[in-house]
Amino acid sequence: MNSQNLTLLTDLYELTMMQGYFESQENETVVFDVFFRANPCKSGYSIAAGLDQVISYIKNLNFSYEDVDYLRKLNMFSEDFLHYLSGFHFSGNIYAIPEGTVVFPREPLLKVIAPIMEAQLVETAILNIINHQSLIATKTARIVYAAQGDGIMEFGLRRAQGPDAGLYGARAAMIGGCVGTSNVLAGQVFNVPVKGTHAHSWIMSFKDEYTAFKTYADLYPDSCFLLVDTYDTLKSGVPNAIRVFTEMKESGIALKNYGIRLDSGDLAYLSKKARAMLDAAGFEDAVISASNDLDEYLIHDLKMQKAAITSWGVGTNLITSKDCPSFGGVYKLAAIQNKDGEFVPKIKLSENTEKITNPGNKTIFRIYDKESGKIKADLICFADEVYDPSQDLLLFDPIETWKKTLLKGGTYTMREIMVPVFVHGECVYESPSVMEIAAYCNQEKETLWDETKRLFNPHRVHVDLSDSLYQVKKQLLDQMSVNS
Numbered sequence: 235m236n237s238q239n240l241t242l243l244t245d246l247y248e249l250t251m252m253q254g255y256f257e258s259q260e261n262e263t264v265v266f267d268v269f270f271r272a273n274p275c276k277s278g279y280s281i282a283a284g285l286d287q288v289i290s291y292i293k294n295l296n297f298s299y300e301d302v303d304y305l306r307k308l309n310m311f312s313e314d315f316l317h318y319l320s321g322f323h324f325s326g327n328i329y330a331i332p333e334g335t336v337v338f339p340r341e342p343l344l345k346v347i348a349p350i351m352e353a354q355l356v357e358t359a360i361l362n363i364i365n366h367q368s369l370i371a372t373k374t375a376r377i378v379y380a381a382q383g384d385g386i387m388e389f390g391l392r393r394a395q396g397p398d399a400g401l402y403g404a405r406a407a408m409i410g411g412c413v414g415t416s417n418v419l420a421g422q423v424f425n426v427p428v429k430g431t432h433a434h435s436w437i438m439s440f441k442d443e444y445t446a447f448k449t450y451a452d453l454y455p456d457s458c459f460l461l462v463d464t465y466d467t468l469k470s471g472v473p474n475a476i477r478v479f480t481e482m483k484e485s486g487i488a489l490k491n492y493g494i495r496l497d498s499g500d501l502a503y504l505s506k507k508a509r510a511m512l513d514a515a516g517f518e519d520a521v522i523s524a525s526n527d528l529d530e531y532l533i534h535d536l537k538m539q540k541a542a543i544t545s546w547g548v549g550t551n552l553i554t555s556k557d558c559p560s561f562g563g564v565y566k567l568a569a570i571q572n573k574d575g576e577f578v579p580k581i582k583l584s585e586n587t588e589k590i591t592n593p594g595n596k597t598i599f600r601i602y603d604k605e606s607g608k609i610k611a612d613l614i615c616f617a618d619e620v621y622d623p624s625q626d627l628l629l630f631d632p633i634e635t636w637k638k639t640l641l642k643g644g645t646y647t648m649r650e651i652m653v654p655v656f657v658h659g660e661c662v663y664e665s666p667s668v669m670e671i672a673a674y675c676n677q678e679k680e681t682l683w684d685e686t687k688r689l690f691n692p693h694r695v696h697v698d699l700s701d702s703l704y705q706v707k708k709q710l711l712d713q714m715s716v717n718s
Contacts, residue, residue, distance in 0.1 A: 278692025284367035334675030374410025390553025493521030615700035
């Protein structure tokens with residue numbers, strides 16, 4: 235799966251621009267940044283995901299004979315250029331924020347430093363991968379937060395927009411905090427837990443509900459979860475489940491991983507009634523799980539209503555991020571290397587302030603409150619800038635510059651969050667397993683203040699520019715305004 239060649243997974247204009255650079259012999263080394271302008275789902279933060287697939291894409295980047303023949307048939311490319319493509323390989327550098335890291339708008343998630351033909355080619359696929367997986371990981375993190383410690387299971391494969399979205403969406407969901415997925419292929423490919431119960435059709439295929447439950451319990455006594463809403467949840471489903479659990483207990487089966495699932499109706503009311511019935515029958519440890527078009531808002535409301543649900547299966551709204559189906563990541567030129575090997579900053583102007591880019595070859599330092607370990611701010615700066623946390627640090631808003639915060643030396647810590655991934659075309663980064671990334675992501679979320687994690691009107695984490703970067707950006711803006 236990870237060795238798939240995605241070289242032609244690109245927009246045509248990437249190739250036409252490449253040919254233009256090839257014909258003009260202009261192949262300067264450039265810096266491109268991948269960043270996003272706003273958190274999805276009105277969140278206070280996002281989760282970086284997709285880097286492992288980007289690594290696989292870059293490693294397998296080559297034009298096969300079939301690829302070149304196809305491009306030749308388009309009658310758009312010269313034979314010299316096609317010959318160049320037939321020997322193509324990525325020779326540049328890539329830096330990125332590791333998967334599972336909490337990230338914020340306008341800071342580079344990934345940086346490509348490469349000859350412009352190479353850097354141009356990889357734009358579309360990188361955005362496709364990073365945008366999708368970061369979106370689903372972020373949506374999942376919100377749903378997990380709403381569940382207040384209950385387990386979230388990813389059940390969205392049948393509603394995902396195609397097999398790849400289902401597979402890599404499940405991967406991103408595990409990174410974001412799910413405890414398992416219904417997607418068996420994701421379980422195999424990414425070595426993550428797979429979970430599931432049975433469908434209404436199982437019950438409908440038997441002569442009665444009790445027989446369906448009894449047969450299922452005989453098959454899976456160590457993991458027996460019964461779907462109780464096929465006919466009548468409280469008059470039929472729950473009583474029949476209790477009957478089966480009682481028979482299992484009387485036959486000497488140690489009930490450990492068992493319970494019921496609700497998939498329709500008023501989940502708060504039904505779960506509380508079902509809980510009372512299970513408890514009265516002596517099954518206080520039976521789990522009540524729920525599905526039925528759940529999202530973070532519905533789970534939040536059900537928790538406020540004290541629904542007796544401790545396990546949640548979330549499908550459509552998670553795997554598609556239904557209320558916000560795109561991440562909005564972009565890929566922008568930030569610098570061009572001159573003949574002396576120096577990176578000359580470049581800037582994109584726009585009538586929309588938020589679309590003006592940050593110039594130069596940059597990195598990011600994350601600043602933490604030393605006492606609490608929580609994030610104070612992120613600082614975007616030039617890649618060669620050095621900071622000493624024992625010294626005072628003045629932060630300021632790059633738009634409303636009069637808003638300043640002085641951090642006294644010794645009260646904060648810093649770490650650079652971008653790491654090298656490819657150096658001179660060779661991969662120098664080994665991706666952790668998905669479950670290791672998920673554990674890291676949980677640690678990352680703990681560095682957020684509660685005000686930033688809340689679902690409604692979250693506090694914004696400040697992403698500031700270093701003074702050096704701000705001055706260069708201001709100078710370029712002044713130059714552009716004079717020359718326009």
